[in-house]
Amino acid sequence: MxxxxxxxxxxxxxxxxxxxxxxxxxxxxxxxxxxxxxxxGDRVRLERSGDEGIVRERLARRAALTRSPRRPGLPPRxxxxxxxxxxxxxxxxxxxxxxxxADRITVAASxxxxxxxxxxxxxxxxxxxxxxxxxxxxxxxxxxxxxSATSGLGMDELARELAGRDTVAVGHSGVGKSSxxxxxxxxxxxxxxxxxxxTGRGRHTTTTATWVPLPxxxxxxDTPGVRSLGLATDATALxxxxxxxxxxxxxxxxxxxxHDSEPGCAVRAAVEAGEVPRLRHEGYLRIRESLLAGNx
Ligand code: GDP
Ligand code: ZN
Numbered sequence: 001m002x003x004x005x006x007x008x009x010x011x012x013x014x015x016x017x018x019x020x021x022x023x024x025x026x027x028x029x030x031x032x033x034x035x036x037x038x039x040x041g042d043r044v045r046l047e048r049s050g051d052e053g054i055v056r057e058r059l060a061r062r063a064a065l066t067r068s069p070r071r072p073g074l075p076p077r078x079x080x081x082x083x084x085x086x087x088x089x090x091x092x093x094x095x096x097x098x099x100x101x102a103d104r105i106t107v108a109a110s111x112x113x114x115x116x117x118x119x120x121x122x123x124x125x126x127x128x129x130x131x132x133x134x135x136x137x138x139x140x141x142x143x144x145x146x147x148s149a150t151s152g153l154g155m156d157e158l159a160r161e162l163a164g165r166d167t168v169a170v171g172h173s174g175v176g177k178s179s180x181x182x183x184x185x186x187x188x189x190x191x192x193x194x195x196x197x198x199t200g201r202g203r204h205t206t207t208t209a210t211w212v213p214l215p216x217x218x219x220x221x222d223t224p225g226v227r228s229l230g231l232a233t234d235a236t237a238l239x240x241x242x243x244x245x246x247x248x249x250x251x252x253x254x255x256x257x258x259h260d261s262e263p264g265c266a267v268r269a270a271v272e273a274g275e276v277p278r279l280r281h282e283g284y285l286r287i288r289e290s291l292l293a294g295n296x
């Protein structure tokens with residue numbers, strides 16, 4: 001059997017790269033039943049004949065970026081496996097900066113145990129005072145890069161950050177993710193079209209997350225723009241995914257403190273003292289509410 005990398009998943013069909021060639025594969029039912037669907041980035045063993053194959057085994061995943069299941073009770077969906085870094089793309093204007101989305105991206109990266117690079121694009125459109133919207137993320141210790149795919153601002157920095165790493169890029173549609181990635185990875189579109197063509201799918205649409213090797217080493221998984229980023233975690237675990245809460249967790253009056261309006265809450269006290277950005281605490285409460293309502 002050959003070892004291979006899953007580069008794209010289309011339901012039960014996947015495209016793998018084995019020895020430099022793209023192979024259209026089916027996945028044996030027992031693998032899907034026991035371990036759930038494969039994801040871009042998975043390492044697998046397959047039986048190959050020419051440009052077709054059957055995936056029989058999945059090797060252990062090093063790390064993965066997940067999202068909430070389609071229905072409660074199902075396992076989380078995996079966006080990309082065996083990555084080191086999440087490139088979270090948001091825009092400062094057109095559409096306006098969304099703290100809600102930025103917060104969800106930070107939590108998703110943390111749930112996967114992945115480093116985050118928050119890319120704030122369309123900085124050429126930034127207005128007076130916009131810096132303040134980004135500052136809470138810098139204060140929390142996240143790597144933040146301001147970019148403009150139109151002016152080229154920050155593009156060298158972004159390229160340096162991605163070189164040699166296995167990165168998954170996520171973002172709402174319209175923030176300029178494709179513009180950025182096409183700039184950074186010459187031939188990205190062509191490669192994605194080649195992968196899509198292996199299964200005869202839409203040649204000119206990004207239908208699924210696709211693993212693309214980078215010329216400078218490492219790889220990039222581009223994901224289709226999403227409308228919402230459902231989180232594969234729950235309200236109880238959520239505080240642990242806000243790194244700026246860390247020094248205060250375990251110091252609240254009640255062990256099961258939700259860090260909302262309970263008396264003796266150390267997190268709330270830190271917000272009042274200006275040690276935790278109020279915007280991030282508000283973001284935490286919004287996500288908590290949505291998780292409690294079962295909306296992921
Ligand atoms: P995606 O949906 O996130 O992949 O976004 P696109 O790359 O398709 O870009 C959406 C729109 O934003 C297009 O009209 C782009 O020309 C525009 N755009 C992308 N990046 C920038 C940027 O840095 N500055 C400005 N002003 N416009 C941008
Ligand atoms: Zn508390």
